[in-house]
Every structure is written in C-alpha cells, then in structure tokens.
Amino acid sequence: MKVYLVGGAVRDFLLNLPIKDRDWVVVGSTPEELIQKKFKQVGKDFPVFLHPITSEEYSLARTEKKSGVGYKGFKTYYSKKVTLYEDLMRRDLTINAIAKDKNGVLIDPLNGMKDIQLGLLRHISKDFQDDPLRVLRVARFSAQLSHLGFRIAKETIFLMKNIVKNCELSFLTSHRIWNETKKALNTKTPHMYFFVLKKCNALSVLFPEIDYLYKINYFLFRYYNLGEQFLFSFSNFSKKNFSVDLRFSFFCQFLVYYNFLVQKNKFFSHKKIFKDHLIKNMLSRLEIPNFIQNLSIIIANNYFFLHNIFFESSEKIVLLFNRMNIWRNPIKIFKIGILSDFCIFFSECRYNCREKKVGNFLKIVFFILSSVSIQFIIKKGFKGFFINQELIRVRTILLDIYRLKIFLIK
Known part of the structure; x- marks a missing residue:
C-alpha cells in the first residue's frame, strides 16, 4: 500500500499559498485493509475514508467512466490494480494532477508543474467535458488564481462551451452551483468567476439575471x-x-x-x-x-x-x-x-x-x-399592543431632536 498527497494541497504548496485541506490517494489497497487500520468509511458512491487521528480524507485510487448525463452519470472502478497515473488522469486540470509521496518527491506525469510556471489552467483530456461541474470549478479556479496571472487555455474554454452547448449544466443541483459560487466569492478576484462563466456561455444558464x-x-x-x-x-x-x-x-x-x-x-x-x-x-x-x-x-x-x-x-x-x-x-x-x-x-x-x-x-x-428599551416603556405602564406603539413614538421624538440639532448646527 502506497499513500500520496494529491490535488489542491500540492498545487497550493507549489504556489506558496495557504493549504486549507489535504487529500490523499491510496494505491494498492482495499476497503477491508483500511478499515482494519481503523480508518472510518464515509463515501457512498466510492470508498472514502477518514484517518483515525487526523480525520483527513483518504480515497482509494480509482477510474471513472461516463455512463449517463450530468455530474452523477459516472461508473467508478477501484481495486489494487488501479495505478496512481490512472487516478490522476481522471482529474480536471493538470495543476490539480500532481502527487507527492511520503518522502516529498513530486510525481507529475501530466506536466502540471509546467502549467503552474506558465500560469495556465489546462484540462487533462477530452474526458474533461463529461462532467458539467468542471465549468464552475474552472471559473472558480480562475477567480482564485487570476491575481497570480493565471489564465484558461483556449482549448479548455472550447470544451467548456461544448458542455454548455450540450445542456449538461441543467443537471447540476442548486447545492452544487451555490457551493462553487460561495468558494468563488471567497477569493481575491471573485468577479473573474462571472467573467469566465460569460466567456463560455454558462452565465445565461446559471445566472440569467x-x-x-x-x-x-x-x-x-x-x-x-x-x-x-x-x-x-x-x-x-x-x-x-x-x-x-x-x-x-x-x-x-x-x-x-x-x-x-x-x-x-x-x-x-x-x-x-x-x-x-x-x-x-x-x-x-x-x-x-x-x-x-x-x-x-x-x-x-x-x-x-x-x-x-x-x-x-x-x-x-x-x-x-x-x-x-x-x-x-x-x-x-x-x-x-x-x-x-x-x-x-x-x-x-x-x-x-x-x-x-x-x-x-x-x-x-x-x-x-x-437607547430606548422596552423595559422603560413597560415601567411607564404600557401593556400589550401599546408597548410597541409607545416605543415607536419615543424613538421618533429622540431622532427628531437629534436631526433638528444637526440642522441648526449646519
């Protein structure tokens, strides 16, 4: 069994950005073996496990194949025979397909480090267009990294337009849309999220307003x-x-x-x-x-x-x-x-x-x-409906006095 740090944690490490979450991929293991090591299984569609001490996510190396529509239309295959390369190939962008082993050695079969140097958001393969959620993810990564000079590859924009053209976005749930939008709104340049969605024709579907x-x-x-x-x-x-x-x-x-x-x-x-x-x-x-x-x-x-x-x-x-x-x-x-x-x-x-x-x-x-409290009004003998009415009257008088003083000063 071999364990690798993958995805955003490796990307952010190379960009000298704060690392928020760390995801791990496990090669050459089975669910039974991880459970035996006290890992807690949480995944439904495919086995995802929480580390018994750190609670970080560990996923078995897997492959995915398109079998339907939308982001849920995939068949997942995992076994001891699935390699790290095969697991990295199913990811969205090259900069998210870099792994690091326990000795700190970087494994980069898809040239993600080169695209980091070029400041390029580039898809891994044509399978990119199988998942409509990737339109929002790329737009979000653009918002997250544009202040570092990142741009989207032309061929990736082309595939994003194909996803929109094929009406795949209609299969995204409102929860998924808001989750990516919320992440984009937490970036340094959130306006780039909407700029990219407009550029690939997705804005009219997701945010027609x-x-x-x-x-x-x-x-x-x-x-x-x-x-x-x-x-x-x-x-x-x-x-x-x-x-x-x-x-x-x-x-x-x-x-x-x-x-x-x-x-x-x-x-x-x-x-x-x-x-x-x-x-x-x-x-x-x-x-x-x-x-x-x-x-x-x-x-x-x-x-x-x-x-x-x-x-x-x-x-x-x-x-x-x-x-x-x-x-x-x-x-x-x-x-x-x-x-x-x-x-x-x-x-x-x-x-x-x-x-x-x-x-x-x-x-x-x-x-x-x-400064006017309800207790003050109650002490004056007001009850029920009349408490609120008196509260409004007293507050109005105080505000009138303040505004009159300001007017006289000016």
Whole structure:
C-alpha cells in the first residue's frame, strides 16, 4: 500500500499559498485493509475514508467512466490494480494532477508543474467535458488564481462551451452551483468567476439575471453595457469587502439600481424591466443560506429609501429599523451602511462617495434608538399592543431632536 498527497494541497504548496485541506490517494489497497487500520468509511458512491487521528480524507485510487448525463452519470472502478497515473488522469486540470509521496518527491506525469510556471489552467483530456461541474470549478479556479496571472487555455474554454452547448449544466443541483459560487466569492478576484462563466456561455444558464445586463447598452459610451459595469463595480467593491453575504448582496443592489436606470434614463437601449420577485426567485433557486438571503432582500426592498434616507421622516426611519429587525442583529446595520455608501454606477466606485454619510448616519440612528428599551416603556405602564406603539413614538421624538440639532448646527 502506497499513500500520496494529491490535488489542491500540492498545487497550493507549489504556489506558496495557504493549504486549507489535504487529500490523499491510496494505491494498492482495499476497503477491508483500511478499515482494519481503523480508518472510518464515509463515501457512498466510492470508498472514502477518514484517518483515525487526523480525520483527513483518504480515497482509494480509482477510474471513472461516463455512463449517463450530468455530474452523477459516472461508473467508478477501484481495486489494487488501479495505478496512481490512472487516478490522476481522471482529474480536471493538470495543476490539480500532481502527487507527492511520503518522502516529498513530486510525481507529475501530466506536466502540471509546467502549467503552474506558465500560469495556465489546462484540462487533462477530452474526458474533461463529461462532467458539467468542471465549468464552475474552472471559473472558480480562475477567480482564485487570476491575481497570480493565471489564465484558461483556449482549448479548455472550447470544451467548456461544448458542455454548455450540450445542456449538461441543467443537471447540476442548486447545492452544487451555490457551493462553487460561495468558494468563488471567497477569493481575491471573485468577479473573474462571472467573467469566465460569460466567456463560455454558462452565465445565461446559471445566472440569467446577471447575463441580461450584457444586453443593456448605454449610448453615451461606445461598446458600453451594464454587464461590464457590473464586473467593474463588483471588482472594486470586493477589494475592501470580503464577506460572502456583502458580496452577494451587492448583486441584488446592482440589479435594483439597474431597474431604476432602465426605467428612467432615455439613453438606455432596452426597456425590459425585471419583475419585483426577480431577486427572491434567484435566492430561492440557488438555495442560498438564510443570513445571506436576509441581507440581500433588505437591500433590494429598501435600496431607494436608504439612498434618500436624509429626506425621510424620523418615524419612517424607526419603522425601517423595525422591519429590518436590527435590534436582534446589530452588525447588520454596519453591513447595510457599507452597501449603501458604495457608488455602483457612472463613478470610479470609490469609498468616499457621499463621504460615507449613509453608513455613519445609520450607526448614529441605531445608537439613539437602541437607547430606548422596552423595559422603560413597560415601567411607564404600557401593556400589550401599546408597548410597541409607545416605543415607536419615543424613538421618533429622540431622532427628531437629534436631526433638528444637526440642522441648526449646519
């Protein structure tokens, strides 16, 4: 039995990147032998084992053959006779097909190290196009490594287009799509994920809401469309905001703003308006976690209110805070402020837009409103329904006083 470190751990080691997970492949063994050595079996489609001490994944060397449609349409074969080379051949990219033995010797039969030097994401064989998930994986690797100068080989882009053309993407589950998207959103250049999906024609299938932006031209600029503006704005936003919920909520904010511009601006070449439930449909289709959905919907539903908050009444602002349920999750107000302070259109997308007035104002308002507690209202003798009504009234008065002082100072 021989054990090799494979995949991303070896790739990241060669790129001097932090190693997050380590995967191992076992050659010349059987499930019974690993179980006898106290490994815990967890795989269903093929044997995957957890190390009894480190809990790292160990897989038996195997081969795969296409037998159906989608990413599940494979037959897996494993035995003592499957070689390391055969196991590496079933992988997606050459840079992910490098192994390292127990002595630290690198085994690179597919020239993955050369492609690392060239900064190239290249498929291993034509079998690459058998698995539709690889379209998302390559797009994600592009987002993960583009800051190091990596690019996708032309022949690999060609195979990715074939996968889309053959409608294989329709067999991907929403869980798989979101899992790869989430990983891409955690990279240094997440906008490259969507750039690559557009380049291989997958964006219209996976994210039609974003793809449609490329059909909207703005006549003041030659060859200018909202899809390019989205990538530009998203790239700038992501440079200083790293959490997935903020980055994804940015999509929703951009889509809401796009709707407004198309309706109001005569310079746009297209007048189709997305329906109000567009963003909710996108969130439910992708099975996005609730905490991200919550922030995205808040931004979508209150975008224009937040950008005109200085002209709204104090009572409406108090009611907005109630609707957003800020009291149970105060950190939400900081995130809403960050999104509201970002210029997403016809600007250099700098963070000094409006001098961060909305974000600062929201923080001050929260401090003022949270100073009034329910216990204070109850002590005054209010009960039931009237507790909330009095709470709103007192908070409105306090906010009015603050705003009046600011006005007089100015």
